[in-house]
Amino acid sequence: MPAWDRDTALIVVDVQNDFADPAGSLSVKGGDEVVGTINALIGQARAAGSPVFYTQDWHPEQTPHFKRQGGIWPDHGVQGTWGAELHPELLVVGPIVRKGAGGEDGYSGFTMRHPVTGVETTTELIQHLEEAGIKRVVVVGLATDYCVKETALDARELGLETLVVTDAIRAVNLEPGDGERALREMAAAGVEIEGGS
Ligand code: VGL
Ligand code: ZN
Numbered sequence: 001m002p003a004w005d006r007d008t009a010l011i012v013v014d015v016q017n018d019f020a021d022p023a024g025s026l027s028v029k030g031g032d033e034v035v036g037t038i039n040a041l042i043g044q045a046r047a048a049g050s051p052v053f054y055t056q057d058w059h060p061e062q063t064p065h066f067k068r069q070g071g072i073w074p075d076h077g078v079q080g081t082w083g084a085e086l087h088p089e090l091l092v093v094g095p096i097v098r099k100g101a102g103g104e105d106g107y108s109g110f111t112m113r114h115p116v117t118g119v120e121t122t123t124e125l126i127q128h129l130e131e132a133g134i135k136r137v138v139v140v141g142l143a144t145d146y147c148v149k150e151t152a153l154d155a156r157e158l159g160l161e162t163l164v165v166t167d168a169i170r171a172v173n174l175e176p177g178d179g180e181r182a183l184r185e186m187a188a189a190g191v192e193i194e195g196g197s
Helices: 031-048 125-131 144-157 178-188
Strands: 008-013 052-057 096-099 111-113 120-122 136-142 161-170 192-194
Touching (some): 031 136
Parallel strands (some): 136 161
16 A cells, blocks of 8 residues: 555546447546556545545547547547547546647646647646645556556656556566566666555
């Protein structure tokens, strides 16, 4: 179990129907299995006074992030659709930070990059963490090899102590082994990787 305290925040990445539900358009294998584990972590965080933040892929219908327009993904996380909603069983006890709304890729919960213009922008997550005086983050959710990885790497760049709980993440694995590679990349950047919850 992570060491929870008031300087630590839990960041729950993209636990949305399109990723977490087997019927979702970009469903991640085992994505629904992490919801219970994440809810348990949310309970621990709450009990210790650690704030909980959520990210949500929030794409417009037209975005170069999607295959239809030159990207690599089937349509997913489209604003206002069932697939973009957080999983119905997920406990929501803190602010939701949306990303990708301006057509950006938005893999990280902190920063977004427009795939065509290359322009980088930030989300509201940094402000939330600064206001709460956070020094350490625990990152969980979907998917290991994209949004969890990019969020954890950005957290390290921001100088935050960063922990990823492997029981509470799952990978897309476009290529076999992507999830394992992502974990190695995170570890090399100083992200702590912990198995159990
Ligand atoms: C994600 C692919 C595309 C994620 C988001 O949440 O990991 N992956 N958009
Ligand atoms: Zn996306």
